[in-house]
Amino acid sequence: MNSLRELYRIGYGPSSSHTLGVGRAVSLFKTKNPSNEYKVVLFGSLAATGVGHGTDRIIKEILAPAKCEIIFDTETEKEHPNTLTISCCRYSGGEDGADSQDSCDFTSETFESLGGGAINTDIETATYPHKSFEEIKNFCEEKKINLAEYVYLHEGEGIREYLRECLAQMQETARKAVRTEGILPGKLKLERRAKSIFDFKDNGILTDEHRLMSAYAIGTAEENADGGKIVTAPTCGSCGVLPSVLLLASEEWGKTDDELINAMAVAGIIGNLYKFNASISGAECGCQAEIGVACSMTAGAAAFLMGFSLTQIENAACMAMEHFLGLTCDPVYGLVQIPCIERNASAAARALCAARLSAINDKPRRIPLDNLIEVMYKTGLDMHQCYRETSCGGLAAQFCSTCKLH
Ligand code: SF4
Known part of the structure; x- marks a missing residue:
C-alpha cells in the first residue's frame, strides 16, 4: 500500500477521478509531448458524466493555449470505466526553436483514472508491508x-x-x-x-x-x-x-x-x-x-x-x-x-x-x-x-x- 500522501490530496473539485486524475494525466502527457494541438477521447464514465463533472473544462485549461478537440465516446467499452486517450503531433522544434510541421511525430497514450486522483501510471511505493x-x-x-x-x-x-x-x-x-x-x-x-x-x-x-x-x-x-x-x-x-x-x-x-x-x-x-x-x-x-x-x-x-x-x-x-x-x-x-x-x-x-x-x-x-x-x-x-x-x-x-x- 502506498503513502497516505496519495490518499489525501489537496486539489480542486468537483471530482477526483474526473478532474484531479484526468488533470494529472493530461499534464503528464503535455509535459512529455509539447504540441499546438491535442485530441482527447473520453470513454465510459468520463464520457457519460464528463461535462457535469467539469472534465472538459479542466482538460482545456491545462492544454491552453494549444487547441484541443474533446470526443465523448459513450459507445466503446474499455477495461476501466474511467479511460482516456490523448494524442497529438509532437513537435521537436525547428532550428530557431519554432515548431515545425516537418518534424511532427504522431503520438498517443491511454490513461486510466483510478479514483481519488490516482492514475494507472503512478508507481507503487509500497510504503506499507501489510495488505490486510x-x-x-x-x-x-x-x-x-x-x-x-x-x-x-x-x-x-x-x-x-x-x-x-x-x-x-x-x-x-x-x-x-x-x-x-x-x-x-x-x-x-x-x-x-x-x-x-x-x-x-x-x-x-x-x-x-x-x-x-x-x-x-x-x-x-x-x-x-x-x-x-x-x-x-x-x-x-x-x-x-x-x-x-x-x-x-x-x-x-x-x-x-x-x-x-x-x-x-x-x-x-x-x-x-x-x-x-x-x-x-x-x-x-x-x-x-x-x-x-x-x-x-x-x-x-x-x-x-x-x-x-x-x-x-x-x-x-x-x-x-x-x-x-x-x-x-x-x-x-x-x-x-x-x-x-x-x-x-x-x-x-x-x-x-x-x-x-x-x-x-x-x-x-x-x-x-x-x-x-x-x-x-x-x-x-x-x-x-x-x-x-x-x-x-x-x-x-x-x-x-x-x-x-x-
Ligand atoms: S460516487 Fe457518485 S453519487 Fe457518490 S458522491 Fe461521487 S458522484 Fe456523487
Missing part, C-alpha cells in the same frame, strides 16, 4: 502500538506535517463554506445550504452536534461542487465526511490538532485498505466506494478519538460500510451535487453512530473488515453500469430518459 487489516492488527498488537503509531512507523515522522497541512485545508474549506451563500454552477441551479444550517437557531430539532457536523459536511461538499479547494478523503465527492467529524471533535469535544492528525492517520490506513484491495471509484463500484469508504474511515477515526480499542475501531469501520453496501452512484445531470452533497452529511452522522455503537463491547464482529472490503468490491463490480457514475439510473434517470445504457 488482520495483518496490521496482528503487527500492532505484537509491537504494542496503536494505528496512528503504525502509520508514523512506516511513513516516517514527515507524514505528520503533511497531515497537518491537509487538516488546515479541511478546516479552512469548511469554515469558509459555512459563511458562503449563492447558487452552485450547473443547470440544477442548486442553492448553497451550509450557511443556513450553521446559523440555524436550535429549538430542539437539531442538536448542536448534528447542526455543526451537517453544516461542515454539506459546506465542504458545496465548495467541492463549486470547484473549490478541498482534500480528497478518499475522493472529492466524499470530501465532507471526515472533516465534519474532525471539526466537531475540535470544537465540541476539545480535541487538539495533534489528536485530529492521529485520527486522520487512522482514517487514512482504513481508506488505503479499500483503495488497494477494492476501489474508491464511483465509476468502478458505485457510491459505496466513495461515500461508503469515507463513512468507514470516519467511523474508525471517531472511535479512535473516543479512545476505543483496535477491535472497536475495526467494528466501527465495519458497521459504517456494512450499511452502505450497494449504494449507487447516480448524480443528477452528472453534477456532483444531488445526491452527493447531502450524502456527505448523512454519512458523517452514520459514522458517528457506528463509532458510538462500537463502545458496547470489545468483541470482534462476525464479518471482519477485510471480508467487508471484499464484499464491497464484488457488489460494486456486479452493479449495472447505470449505477456507476454514468448518470443513467437511479435519481439521475428522473431527469434524463435518453440514456443508451438502459
Whole structure:
C-alpha cells in the first residue's frame, strides 16, 4: 500500500477521478509531448458524466493555449470505466526553436483514472508491508502500538506535517463554506445550504452536534461542487465526511490538532485498505466506494478519538460500510451535487453512530473488515453500469430518459 500522501490530496473539485486524475494525466502527457494541438477521447464514465463533472473544462485549461478537440465516446467499452486517450503531433522544434510541421511525430497514450486522483501510471511505493487489516492488527498488537503509531512507523515522522497541512485545508474549506451563500454552477441551479444550517437557531430539532457536523459536511461538499479547494478523503465527492467529524471533535469535544492528525492517520490506513484491495471509484463500484469508504474511515477515526480499542475501531469501520453496501452512484445531470452533497452529511452522522455503537463491547464482529472490503468490491463490480457514475439510473434517470445504457 502506498503513502497516505496519495490518499489525501489537496486539489480542486468537483471530482477526483474526473478532474484531479484526468488533470494529472493530461499534464503528464503535455509535459512529455509539447504540441499546438491535442485530441482527447473520453470513454465510459468520463464520457457519460464528463461535462457535469467539469472534465472538459479542466482538460482545456491545462492544454491552453494549444487547441484541443474533446470526443465523448459513450459507445466503446474499455477495461476501466474511467479511460482516456490523448494524442497529438509532437513537435521537436525547428532550428530557431519554432515548431515545425516537418518534424511532427504522431503520438498517443491511454490513461486510466483510478479514483481519488490516482492514475494507472503512478508507481507503487509500497510504503506499507501489510495488505490486510488482520495483518496490521496482528503487527500492532505484537509491537504494542496503536494505528496512528503504525502509520508514523512506516511513513516516517514527515507524514505528520503533511497531515497537518491537509487538516488546515479541511478546516479552512469548511469554515469558509459555512459563511458562503449563492447558487452552485450547473443547470440544477442548486442553492448553497451550509450557511443556513450553521446559523440555524436550535429549538430542539437539531442538536448542536448534528447542526455543526451537517453544516461542515454539506459546506465542504458545496465548495467541492463549486470547484473549490478541498482534500480528497478518499475522493472529492466524499470530501465532507471526515472533516465534519474532525471539526466537531475540535470544537465540541476539545480535541487538539495533534489528536485530529492521529485520527486522520487512522482514517487514512482504513481508506488505503479499500483503495488497494477494492476501489474508491464511483465509476468502478458505485457510491459505496466513495461515500461508503469515507463513512468507514470516519467511523474508525471517531472511535479512535473516543479512545476505543483496535477491535472497536475495526467494528466501527465495519458497521459504517456494512450499511452502505450497494449504494449507487447516480448524480443528477452528472453534477456532483444531488445526491452527493447531502450524502456527505448523512454519512458523517452514520459514522458517528457506528463509532458510538462500537463502545458496547470489545468483541470482534462476525464479518471482519477485510471480508467487508471484499464484499464491497464484488457488489460494486456486479452493479449495472447505470449505477456507476454514468448518470443513467437511479435519481439521475428522473431527469434524463435518453440514456443508451438502459
Ligand atoms: S453519487 Fe457518490 S460516487 Fe457518485 S458522484 Fe456523487 S458522491 Fe461521487
